[in-house]
Amino acid sequence: MIENCAVATVDAAGTEYATGHVVVAGRTIEAVGAGPAPAGLADVVRRIDGTGHLATPGLVNTHHHFYQWLTRGLAQDSNLFDWLVELYPTWARIDETMVHAAASGSLAMMVRGGVTTAMDHHYVFPRGTGDLLGAEIRAAAEVGVRFTAARGSMDRGKSDGGLPPDFAVEGLEEALLATEAAIDTHHDASFGSMLQIAAAPCSPFSVSTALMREAAELARRKGVRLHTHGSETVEEEKFCHELFGMGPTDYFESTGWLGDDVWMAHCVHMNDADVAAFARTGTGVAHCPSSNARLAAGIARVPEMLAAGVPVGLGVDGTASNESGELHTELRNALLINRLRGGEKALTARQALRLGTYGGARVLGREAEIGSLEPGKLADLVLWKLDGIGHASIADPVAALVLGAAAPVTLSLVGGTAVVEDGRLTRVDEEGIARLTRDEARRLARIAGLT
Numbered sequence: 001m002i003e004n005c006a007v008a009t010v011d012a013a014g015t016e017y018a019t020g021h022v023v024v025a026g027r028t029i030e031a032v033g034a035g036p037a038p039a040g041l042a043d044v045v046r047r048i049d050g051t052g053h054l055a056t057p058g059l060v061n062t063h064h065h066f067y068q069w070l071t072r073g074l075a076q077d078s079n080l081f082d083w084l085v086e087l088y089p090t091w092a093r094i095d096e097t098m099v100h101a102a103a104s105g106s107l108a109m110m111v112r113g114g115v116t117t118a119m120d121h122h123y124v125f126p127r128g129t130g131d132l133l134g135a136e137i138r139a140a141a142e143v144g145v146r147f148t149a150a151r152g153s154m155d156r157g158k159s160d161g162g163l164p165p166d167f168a169v170e171g172l173e174e175a176l177l178a179t180e181a182a183i184d185t186h187h188d189a190s191f192g193s194m195l196q197i198a199a200a201p202c203s204p205f206s207v208s209t210a211l212m213r214e215a216a217e218l219a220r221r222k223g224v225r226l227h228t229h230g231s232e233t234v235e236e237e238k239f240c241h242e243l244f245g246m247g248p249t250d251y252f253e254s255t256g257w258l259g260d261d262v263w264m265a266h267c268v269h270m271n272d273a274d275v276a277a278f279a280r281t282g283t284g285v286a287h288c289p290s291s292n293a294r295l296a297a298g299i300a301r302v303p304e305m306l307a308a309g310v311p312v313g314l315g316v317d318g319t320a321s322n323e324s325g326e327l328h329t330e331l332r333n334a335l336l337i338n339r340l341r342g343g344e345k346a347l348t349a350r351q352a353l354r355l356g357t358y359g360g361a362r363v364l365g366r367e368a369e370i371g372s373l374e375p376g377k378l379a380d381l382v383l384w385k386l387d388g389i390g391h392a393s394i395a396d397p398v399a400a401l402v403l404g405a406a407a408p409v410t411l412s413l414v415g416g417t418a419v420v421e422d423g424r425l426t427r428v429d430e431e432g433i434a435r436l437t438r439d440e441a442r443r444l445a446r447i448a449g450l451t
Contacts, residue, residue, distance in 0.1 A: 001022075001023050002023075002024075002055060002383060003020075003036055003047070005021075005022075005050025005052075005055045006020070007021075007022060007373065008054060008353060009373040010056065010057050010353060010354055010372045010373065011372045014350060017035075020034045020035065021033060022381060023038070025416075027379055027416045029378075032375065050383055052385065053385055053387070053410060054383075054384045054397040054400070054401055054407075055373065055383050055384075056114075056373070056384065056401070057357040057358065057371055057373055057382070058115065058116025058117065058412060058414065059113075059115045059116065059117075059356045060116070060314075060357060060359075060361050060371060061110060061117065061360065062265075062286035062313035062363045063119065063286035064106065064118065064119055064120045064316050064318065065123075065317065065319075066099070066105075066139075067091065067102045067103075068102070068319050069101075069441075070101070070102045071320045072325075074086070079235070080233045080235065080236075081163065081235050083295060083321065084163050085163060092126050092164075092165060092167060093126065094124060094132070095129040095130055096129060096130025096134075097130075097135075098444055099136060100138060100139055101436045103139035103140070104139045104142070105433055105436075106120075106319060106325055107140060108425055108428060109325040110145075110316065110325065110327055111144075113327060113406065114382045114384070114420075115145065115327050116381075116414045116419070117147070117148070117360070117370060117380065118146070119147070119148040119150065120150060121150040121202075122151070122152050123152025123153055123154055123200065123201075124154075124168060125178070133149060133186075136149055137186060140194075141194070141195075143428055144414055144426075144427045146194050147194065147196075148196045148197075149195065149196070149198070150199075150200035151197060152201065153175035153178070153200070153202065153211060154169040154201070154202045155169050156169065156205070156206050157169040161243065162206045162207075163206055164206050169206070172211050175211060175215075180222070183199070183224055194415075196224070196364075198225040199222075199227070200215075200226070200228060202228065202229065204230075204248060204251060209244075212255040213255045213256060217256070225263070226259075226263075227263055227265070228257065229265045229266060231247075231270050232266035232267075232268055232269070233297050233298070234269060234298075236269070247274070248274075249270065249273070253277065259283060260282030261365065263285065263286055264284070264286065265286040265315060265317065266286070266287075266288055266291075266297065267285045268299065270300075270305075272304075275304055275305055275308050275310065278308070279310050282311065283310070284311035284313065284362065285305060285311065286313055287302055287312055287330075287334060288314070288315040288322070289337045290329065291321040293337060294321045295321050299340065299341040302338050303338060306351070311362045312355055313359040313360030315330070327356060328401075328406055328407070331352045334355055335351075349402040349403060353398055353401065353402060357372065358371035378415050378416075380414050382413075383410045383412070384409060384410070385408040385410045388408065390407070391404045391405070409423055
């Protein structure tokens with residue numbers, strides 16, 4: 001039972017309470033409302049005084065590349081294509097131990113900052129390097145976060161006109177069989193699932209048209225969602241016109257990649273017709289403002305997407321293009337960057353919070369379970385401390401969270417179980433993860449000839 005806190009439910013009406021309560025029973029929310037919790041509740045095992053705090057739904061990350069935790073700070077002044085060309089040879093040397101370390105670091109940073117549902121798009125599978133997807137799944141279970149693992153793939157190497165080196169790609173049949181095996185082994189579609197799988201060919205410039213089409217058919221046959229990168233840069237737009245004779249959105253539609261079971265990362269360079277196509281089909285977007293800025297990709301048309309009804313969530317993206325690796329900073333950056341393009345009313349603090357919670361849940365197809373604080377939904381929630389020096393003079397708690405400094409997390413629950421207490425992860429050793437990621441980053445650098 002959490003009492004005496006401000007509450008932003010992020011429900012359909014945007015209900016907020018200046019002083020309210022949240023009651024959790026087992027893994028679900030039992031009650032949310034103004035004032036003290038209802039009297040006479042039996043078997044209250046923990047009562048929390050939330051004075052000076054804001055309760056919100058847990059943050060939902062909709063796009064990431066965990067393995068990149070080991071290559072942060074490289075290619076600092078490159079656009080996307082140059083950045084990829086520089087880093088692919090290093091990424092192609094990752095192994096299972098490295099991926100587990102990188103996933104642990106990525107997840108630890110996000111969860112400590114309020115993420116309760118994580119997602120990763122892993123698409124680099126060098127031969128003979130172990131169970132890389134399994135390494136991520138193991139790390140997510142250790143941290144205790146809800147997880148969508150997008151089994152990525154690339155089959156268009158440099159010799160076929162793609163960007164990745166040939167030794168970093170899989171064959172068409174190999175990629176499809178591995179994706180199907182991941183779904184059959186790991187996907188759990190039940191209410192409250194801690195692990196779901198998505199089919200996720202990497203991008204038009206690293207994947208053949210055959211793999212795009214057949215992966216979509218596979219995903220729909222298996223009842224899982226589809227994810228890829230789309231319309232990230234002007235170079236991608238040019239690539240699609242040169243190779244396919246059409247822009248990215250038309251290409252995606254021609255291959256079966258628009259629909260309410262699809263979400264795409266970035267979607268920066270979209271015209272009115274593209275936005276309308278996404279709205280018409282219910283195709284979702286993972287908005288990654290920090291990565292888009294880091295790689296100078298541009299500013300996505302998020303206000304227009306929202307106005308058209310496109311599902312939009314937030315993504316950290318890989319930490320080689322977002323070194324902080326924290327989703328709660330994306331709330332602020334989404335608001336600020338969209339105002340640079342669209343003016344002072346382009347995005348509000350409450351819209352930014354919705355992007356990071358309910359919007360992300362909708363993009364992942366889980367809005368009936370998570371993304372808002374409502375009775376019957378899963379108890380994925382965060383209690384943010386806002387009475388410290390960084391926030392105490394901001395009267396509006398949502399503005400304090402979105403516009404202020406990164407707020408400390410006093411408590412974070414995933415399905416009613418604490419994964420953060422007083423700013424510390426409860427299930428894993430933060431210092432141990434820091435040492436492990438440092439050592440594995442150095443090992444990768446040695447193998448790749450960077451040191």
